[in-house]
Amino acid sequence: MVRLNEFNQIEQEPNLDYDLLDDMYFYMINDDDFYRKNYYPTMNKCKQTGDNEAVMPLIDSCINEYCTKYKIPKQIADQITTQDKTLLMQRIIDSEKENEK
Numbered sequence: 001m002v003r004l005n006e007f008n009q010i011e012q013e014p015n016l017d018y019d020l021l022d023d024m025y026f027y028m029i030n031d032d033d034f035y036r037k038n039y040y041p042t043m044n045k046c047k048q049t050g051d052n053e054a055v056m057p058l059i060d061s062c063i064n065e066y067c068t069k070y071k072i073p074k075q076i077a078d079q080i081t082t083q084d085k086t087l088l089m090q091r092i093i094d095s096e097k098e099n100e101k
Contacts (some may be wrong), residue, residue, distance in 0.1 A: 020072070024088065034062065038062070043092075
């Protein structure tokens with residue numbers, strides 16, 4: 001049997017009611033400061049060199065800034081996997097290729 005005061009002490013897992021990766025993608029392209037200081041220079045470098053390795057550090061930077069700005073709990077940020085980052089990177093690359101056309 002659980003006492004009422006013990007019930008209140010149970011730590012619940014934080015939960016978001018939206019897709020975090022979608023929101024991060026839109027943050028990258030719509031936040032003026034992040035776009036100007038991080039996104040555009042990285043994408044420009046990738047286009048010039050043909051090397052997409054710089055996109056992953058861009059995503060890591062986005063995760064840090066986004067979570068700080070919108071006060072996303074660390075437990076949620078830690079749940080972002082390498083596979084999630086890879087999917088986000090592919091979405092960015094596909095979007096940039098589409099914009100070139």
